[in-house]
Amino acid sequence: MLNTFKAAFERAVIGDSAPSLAKWGKLIPLPLIRRLQEDSFRETVRYAARHQKFFADKLRERNLDPSKIRKPDDLKDVFTTAEDLLSHPPEDFLCRPPQVVFETTGTSGPPKRLYFTYHELDHAASYEAAALWENGIRPDDRVVCAFDAGYWVSSWVTFLAAKHLGVFCSAVGKPLPRELYSRMGIYHYNVIVADPTWLVSLTEIAEKEGVLPVKLILAAGDRMTDVYRRYVQKVWKAPVILGYGSTEAGGGLGIECRAGKGYHLDEFNFYPEIIDRDAEGYGELVVTTLSRRTEPLIRYRVRDVTRFLEGSCPCGTPLRRIDAIKGRRDEMVVMGAGNMHPAIFERVIQGVEGISERWQVAVLQEGLRDILEFRLELTNGIDPHSVQASIARNLEACYPDVWANHVCGMYRLAFKFLPSGTLPPERKPRRLVDERN
Ligand SMILES: [Zn+2]
Structure with missing residues (x-):
């Protein structure tokens, strides 16, 4: 039974169609997700042990045999941290020649640099497309993406996700909110993708000068408080869906569904763990990338503090959810x-x-x-x-x-x-x- 599901799911992935991926995201039985994840985890560990100097060195130092690693716990205290990415040359992490590089945003210290191939970005985009489809975006919509572009990954992945959906999309970097507002009527955008504080500024303009019809707003990139969210939803009369991602994740790591109760994680492409949990289940999020082969990250310490949400989501998707990010592991605000x-x-x-x-x-x-x-x-x-x-x-x-x-x-x-x-x-x-x- 699981094998039949697995074969059908893999056909959907190869077929690369957002609606069928979204359908599989809902239909896939929980045991199959776990099996796919565990298989991919083992494969990624074996691959990185052969091709990634950083990881191979760590295994050697601790006398760990990659063929015996089945679960993250088997790796004991082997992690990849932001400091590792900063203190080693890129070659120590690269497993094959890259085609694309992105940087993390950081006002303190140098940025981390992450390398990908075009295919990897496109693959990430097909899953984002499935998430957007699931949240109601259809080919006759018009999307404007105001995520900062340049060396930041999100704008590009969202643009490619729009391509997968065949939906009209302007990915314009992060213009002044007024510049974008003046074009909303010209291009008839009805889906806005942006970071929360920028979105509040745009919304303040719209509140004073007139609201145009919008069906969905997707926000990601920094903290969106409930106050901001309620305000933006009230002015535009449209739901605000939050996404969660990073440059290290190569785009999205999770996204809310319309139920708005936590972020559903992309468990097809990531193996999530929460370590050092407190009594309420809060701990540091750690992820292993399951699909990337240019620069796979094994047990990357995200530093964000969150917890897994128990129980099933009203939307029916079995993909595991994490709670809103409680804060940074370090003191960052x-x-x-x-x-x-x-x-x-x-x-x-x-x-x-x-x-x-x-x-x-x-x-x-x-x-x-x-x-x-x-x-x-x-x-x-x-x-x-x-x-x-x-x-x-x-x-x-x-x-x-x-x-x-x-x-x-x-x-x-x-x-x-x-x-x-x-x-x-x-x-x-x-x-x-x-x-x-
Ligand atoms: Zn849900």
């Missing part, structure tokens, strides 16, 4: 300014005169906008305005991208000056805190 890390503020505050060693930056929410609040203790009776000006100047000079998002209105800067000795004098203070609900 994702907000309208970008991915904020304490190191950013250490650099920005360094050398600013008239403030004490004790300081903290908080991310707050004011209505629909994020606020970046600098909490500082003044010394030497300096004029607070000159402190504000120095900090703004440093931010602009050191992090032009963060500043550009400020100019775009993606967040507001605020300053709170406290009497000396007010902020906690911990030895390792939390420099960056997220206080949004």
Whole structure:
């Protein structure tokens, strides 16, 4: 029985048709998903052991025989981390010559670089197409994708997904919201794909100047709070579906269904684990890529904290779901300014005169906008305005991208000056805190 299903499923994958892939995503029996995953996991491990220097070295160091690895647990403490990607040359991960490269976005430190072939991107796109089909996108729709393009992967994969669906699509990078708004009536877009903070800016324009008919909005790329989501849905009178992905995943890792209860993971192309779980099941997401052969990632530590959702989803898809991302494993805060890390503020505050060693930056929410609040203790009776000006100047000079998002209105800067000795004098203070609900 399973073999019959497997053969039919593989024909659908080869046939590369979004509707049939979407159908299989719903019909496929759970035991078959697990078997496909476990088979692919073993194959990927054997392949990487032969072709990937980084992974082969790890196995050798720990005396692990790749032919005996059946499940992720068998690999014990073998993982691939972001630091590994940054500290080794690309050749240590590449198993064959690449055709495409993408970078992670990162305001602190250098970007990670991930390599693919055209076929791998197209393969990822066919699964995204199936997810879009399942969420109701049809060939007579018109999609506009405003994900940042350039070295970021999402825009390209979404464009290729549109190609698979045969749906009209403009993948235009991340224009000013107003530029896109002025074209909505010309091109009759009825599906908007964008990152959450950009989407809020577009929605504010539409609320004032008129809403055009839209049937679906897909958001991904940074944190979308419930407040933002309700607002965007109310103004456009259209559902907002959230996607979850990364450059390391080569695009999408999971997407919500119309039930909106967690992200269904793409279990055909990834083997997910959640490690170091707490009592509520929350832990760090770890994924192994199952389809990529240019730069497969074995047990890649995503650093996002989430948990598996138990029970079946009302939509009927057996693909496992993860809960909304609770936060980053490290201290990173994702907000309208970008991915904020304490190191950013250490650099920005360094050398600013008239403030004490004790300081903290908080991310707050004011209505629909994020606020970046600098909490500082003044010394030497300096004029607070000159402190504000120095900090703004440093931010602009050191992090032009963060500043550009400020100019775009993606967040507001605020300053709170406290009497000396007010902020906690911990030895390792939390420099960056997220206080949004
Ligand atoms: Zn569902």
